[in-house]
Amino acid sequence: MVFITTAGKVGTEATRLLAERDIPVRVLVRSPEKASTLAAVGAEVVIGDLDDRATIDAAMDGVTRVILVTAPVVAQELNVIESAVRAGVEHVVKITSKASVDSPILRRRWQTEIEEALSASGLPHTLLRNNAYMQNFLMLAPAIAKTGSFSSSAGTGQVGFIDARDVAAVATAIAASPTRHVGKTYLPTGPELLSYGDVAGTLSNVLHRSITFSARTVEEDKQAMMSVGVPEPIAAQNASAFALIAAGDAAWITDDVSAILGHPARRFEQFANDYADAFG
Numbered sequence: 001m002v003f004i005t006t007a008g009k010v011g012t013e014a015t016r017l018l019a020e021r022d023i024p025v026r027v028l029v030r031s032p033e034k035a036s037t038l039a040a041v042g043a044e045v046v047i048g049d050l051d052d053r054a055t056i057d058a059a060m061d062g063v064t065r066v067i068l069v070t071a072p073v074v075a076q077e078l079n080v081i082e083s084a085v086r087a088g089v090e091h092v093v094k095i096t097s098k099a100s101v102d103s104p105i106l107r108r109r110w111q112t113e114i115e116e117a118l119s120a121s122g123l124p125h126t127l128l129r130n131n132a133y134m135q136n137f138l139m140l141a142p143a144i145a146k147t148g149s150f151s152s153s154a155g156t157g158q159v160g161f162i163d164a165r166d167v168a169a170v171a172t173a174i175a176a177s178p179t180r181h182v183g184k185t186y187l188p189t190g191p192e193l194l195s196y197g198d199v200a201g202t203l204s205n206v207l208h209r210s211i212t213f214s215a216r217t218v219e220e221d222k223q224a225m226m227s228v229g230v231p232e233p234i235a236a237q238n239a240s241a242f243a244l245i246a247a248g249d250a251a252w253i254t255d256d257v258s259a260i261l262g263h264p265a266r267r268f269e270q271f272a273n274d275y276a277d278a279f280g
Helices: 009-020 031-039 053-060 075-086 106-122 132-139 141-147 162-176 197-209 217-227 233-245 258-261 268-274
Strands: 002-004 024-027 043-045 064-068 092-098 125-130 151-152 212-216
Touching: 002 009, 009 031, 009 064, 009 162, 024 031, 024 053, 024 125, 031 043, 043 053, 053 075, 064 075, 064 162, 075 106, 075 197, 092 162, 106 125, 106 233, 125 162, 132 141, 132 268, 141 151, 151 197, 151 217, 151 258, 162 258, 197 268, 217 233
Parallel strands: 002 024, 002 064, 024 043, 064 092, 092 125, 151 212
Antiparallel strands: none
């Protein structure tokens, strides 16, 4: 039995892929509405909360492998790790991102804390340290559909964007057969480096209309996010992350996806075609 801790963009796809392979899969959700969708693909669904240790322990019963994916929230992921230890779990696939103890980005420091706890737990595990998700552009899709444009302080910085579906496929492959992946850290990316201007060009080609990108300052980014209800501390963190992209922080690609799956990761053009209705 594989336990998936949340049913977001990675967890939902991983649930579907495991069910397709007839691998028993259990997923924790907060929303009863989401539960019916996941149950329909063959998953065992538990309604619960990662802040509730009793809920996690119940969901962990009979589990041999865990795909650990959250926002991240340190306390929640530590709850899962501690429960997995108690349950004698054989392997944990941890979905993470670029992490360092001295990063200016709070969530990266959180990821470091979680990774260190996982290592200290003694649980066999694999880290998937992903580059930025292509699916993040779906948050901009309504504005792009309405105005034909989007802005960011990422400037001309390049990113090895990764489709969350590929991350889910890699996590599924490892959870299904973890032996050769124990103790390894992978860096999943797409096959190309793209700037936000390149993304606009790809969207223009796919949608057959002009989509433009314009650069703005970090402060302008922060204020724009706050204007749509993002709390100031989170807006500041997000704007700082875009500034790091502008400085080259995300300009890296690997062949880890193809090495594990046996086929290349999706290109942004395929992502844009698959989600064209959202941008249209």
